[in-house]
Amino acid sequence: MARQDRAIHTRRMILEAAAEMFDEFGYDATSIGGLIDRIQLTRGGLYFHFTSKEQLARAVLDEAVTMNGLAPQALKLQEWVDLALLLAYRLPREPLLSASIRLSVDVRARGLFGTRWPDWMRVGEELLVEAGNRGELLPHVEPAATARLLVGAWTGVQQVTETLPDRDLSEEISCLFELILPNIASAGVLAKLDTSPYRAERLLLEAGSPAIHSSRRE
Amino acid sequence: MARQDRAIHTRRMILEAAAEMFDEFGYDATSIGGLIDRIQLTRGGLYFHFTSKEQLARAVLDEAVTMNGLAPQALKLQEWVDLALLLAYRLPREPLLSASIRLSVDVRARGLFGTRWPDWMRVGEELLVEAGNRGELLPHVEPAATARLLVGAWTGVQQVTETLPDRDLSEEISCLFELILPNIASAGVLAKLDTSPYRAERLLLEAGSPAIHSSRRE
Numbered sequence: 318m319a320r321q322d323r324a325i326h327t328r329r330m331i332l333e334a335a336a337e338m339f340d341e342f343g344y345d346a347t348s349i350g351g352l353i354d355r356i357q358l359t360r361g362g363l364y365f366h367f368t369s370k371e372q373l374a375r376a377v378l379d380e381a382v383t384m385n386g387l388a389p390q391a392l393k394l395q396e397w398v399d400l401a402l403l404l405a406y407r408l409p410r411e412p413l414l415s416a417s418i419r420l421s422v423d424v425r426a427r428g429l430f431g432t433r434w435p436d437w438m439r440v441g442e443e444l445l446v447e448a449g450n451r452g453e454l455l456p457h458v459e460p461a462a463t464a465r466l467l468v469g470a471w472t473g474v475q476q477v478t479e480t481l482p483d484r485d486l487s488e489e490i491s492c493l494f495e496l497i498l499p500n501i502a503s504a505g506v507l508a509k510l511d512t513s514p515y516r517a518e519r520l521l522l523e524a525g526s527p528a529i530h531s532s533r534r535e
Numbered sequence: 536m537a538r539q540d541r542a543i544h545t546r547r548m549i550l551e552a553a554a555e556m557f558d559e560f561g562y563d564a565t566s567i568g569g570l571i572d573r574i575q576l577t578r579g580g581l582y583f584h585f586t587s588k589e590q591l592a593r594a595v596l597d598e599a600v601t602m603n604g605l606a607p608q609a610l611k612l613q614e615w616v617d618l619a620l621l622l623a624y625r626l627p628r629e630p631l632l633s634a635s636i637r638l639s640v641d642v643r644a645r646g647l648f649g650t651r652w653p654d655w656m657r658v659g660e661e662l663l664v665e666a667g668n669r670g671e672l673l674p675h676v677e678p679a680a681t682a683r684l685l686v687g688a689w690t691g692v693q694q695v696t697e698t699l700p701d702r703d704l705s706e707e708i709s710c711l712f713e714l715i716l717p718n719i720a721s722a723g724v725l726a727k728l729d730t731s732p733y734r735a736e737r738l739l740l741e742a743g744s745p746a747i748h749s750s751r752r753e
Contacts, residue, residue, distance in 0.1 A: 343642045345563040422640040422694055424561045434695050465699075466692060466711055473691020474684060476640055477652050481683075493684055500717045 328366045331356060332380070335373040336416035343419065344374060344426035374420055374430055381417030381433045382440070386521040393448035394502055395510055397441060398494055399520060401471055405490040406517035408475060418475060437468045453506045463501060470497075487514035546584045549574060550598070553591040554634035561637065562592065562644035592638055592648055599635030599651045600658070604739040611666035612720055613728055615659060616712055617738060619689055623708035624735035626693060636693060655686045671724045681719060688715075705732035 334356045338347040349370055353363060367373050386403045390396050408414045421432035441464030448454050474493055478484045491514040498507060552574045556565040567588055571581060585591050604621045608614050626632045639650035659682030666672050692711055696702045709732040717725060 341642065343561070343563060345561060346643060419642060424559065424637060424641075425564060427698065432698055434698060462710055463714070465695070465702075466688075466707070466714060469692035469695035469707070470684075470688035470711070471691065472694055473689065474687035476690055476694075477683070477687035480645070480650055480652060484683075489684070489687070492680055493688070496681070496684060496718055497714050500714055 324366075327358070327362070331358070331363060331366055332373070332376055333412050335367075335370075336377050336412040339374065339377060339416040339426075340412055340419050344370075344423045371429065374426060377413055377416050378420060378430055378433055380413045382436045383414075386517065386524045388520060388524060392453055392506060392509060393444050393451060394453045394498075394506060397444040397448065397467075398498075398510060398512055399516065400440065400444070401467065401490055401494070402487065402512070402514070402517040403520060404471070405475070405486045405514075406521070409479075409486055418472065422472075422476065434468050434472070438464050440464075441467055453503055454501060455503055458501050467497075485514065487517060490514075542584075545576070545580070549576070549581060549584055550591070550594055551630050553585075553588075554595050554630040557592065557595060557634040557644075558630055558637050562588075562641045589647065592644060595631055595634050596638060596648055596651055598631045600654045601632075604735065604742045606738060606742060610671055610724060610727060611662050611669060612671045612716075612724060615662040615666065615685075616716075616728060616730055617734065618658065618662070619685065619708055619712070620705065620730070620732070620735040621738060622689070623693070623704045623732075624739070627697075627704055636690065640690070640694065652686050652690070656682050658682075659685055671721055672719060673721055676719050685715075703732065705735060708732075 331352070335347070335352055338352060338355065342351075347370065349360075349363070352373075353360060356363075367376065384400070384403075385407070387396065387399055390399065404414065408418070417433060420426040420430065421434065438461075442460045445454065445458070445460035445464055449458065449460060454460075470493060471490065474489050475486055478486050478489045491512050494510075494512040498510060498512065502510060549570070553565070553570055556570060556573065560569075565588060567578075567581070570591075571578060574581075585594065602618070602621075603625070605614060605617055608617065622632065626636070635651060638644040638648065639652065656679075660678045663672065663676070663678035663682055667676065667678060672678075688711060689708065692707050693704055696704045696707050709730050712728075712730040716728060716730065720728060
């Protein structure tokens with residue numbers, strides 16, 4: 318492995334280990350010392366990439382807004398659904414995503430770094446505005462308010478679902494869409510939307526995404 | 536003030552101060568020493584009521600499932616809506632409620648004490664089953680799944696709303712119901728439901744609830 322590849326690989330390994338610790342223990346209880354124990358890297362090796370816990374948290378949050386697997390669809394509303402289903406599929410399988418939510422609901426970390434919720438709201442709103450322009454929405458739908466509510470609802474369903482061992486996030490988010498879409502999609506569009514909990518896995522395969530490593534939680 | 540009244544008063548004061556600290560700083564960063572500084576009570580005075588941070592957290596969570604202001608309604612579905620609107624109104628005004636959510640989304644505290652989400656799901660499911668028996672629900676509605684989704688959606692909307700200074704939780708939860716109820720309530724029932732963000736305040740006044748002290752956040 319060339320030196321530069323090795324550095325990229327090491328940086329990623331550190332970031333994923335830090336994300337796992339933020340996710341398991343929370344921001345306050347995670348320490349650089351504990352991270353070094355976990356990844357068996359020297360302090361110098363770690364500091365070459367990250368010099369503080371704050372920097373690690375920021376790097377984790379920077380990875381949070383990702384569109385992997387999202388592909389253009391005939392219906393813009395389908396893209397909005399796809400984004401939420403993709404995240405629901407990926408979150409239990411990717412420590413970086415899981416940790417970024419943990420940092421957002423953690424009051425201390427949120428105070429230091431903010432959250433990525435406004436970014437998600439903006440992405441959702443843009444998709445819904447475009448869906449509206451194409452006549453895919455019922456006339457009363459307000460894109461900004463609907464995007465905001467979905468970010469909230471998605472986040473809370475994720476929080477609650479991870480405390481329920483026999484529930485699957487993809488299925489819960491699929492149910493959430495079945496509940497809300499009839500009051501969002503115009504009549505002809507609703508029947509064409511795919512809200513299946515298996516859709517995200519298919520999209521990722523079609524996109525040729527790097528294999529998603531198996532879930533920590535399965 | 537009689538000795539017993541004074542003890543009840545002191546216990547409540549301690550609990551509210553602890554709740555404020557859990558809410559502001561999170562579970563890990565809250566300490567008995569910090570609490571003593573805040574409330575200016577001796578260690579002995581505190582220990583008469585609570586001997587550990589764990590005991591304080593459990594007492595906060597025990598206060599979390601409250602039905603204040605809920606009154607029997609002609610429609611059971613209205614009671615389900617009322618419960619969510621009442622909590623949305625009270626949470627920004629009552630540190631104990633706010634702290635109980637914070638402890639539920641805090642991964643460390645949740646590991647120690649669990650959450651009250653299963654209790655809320657059960658209460659919601661019971662109301663929805665009864666609503667179904669009375670013909671208030673569309674035929675496809677599954678009470679358990681719907682109650683579970685609302686607990687998740689409510690929790691996340693609260694989390695996200697508190698990061699948005701110009702948004703009000705009562706209005707957001709009111710919007711959430713406007714989004715989901717058309718796919719839950721049977722046609723004749725939907726028009727009769729009151730989802731106004733001002734409903735909770737009215738219910739609390741009618742119930743003659745002790746005056747809600749003014750919001751910390753207003």
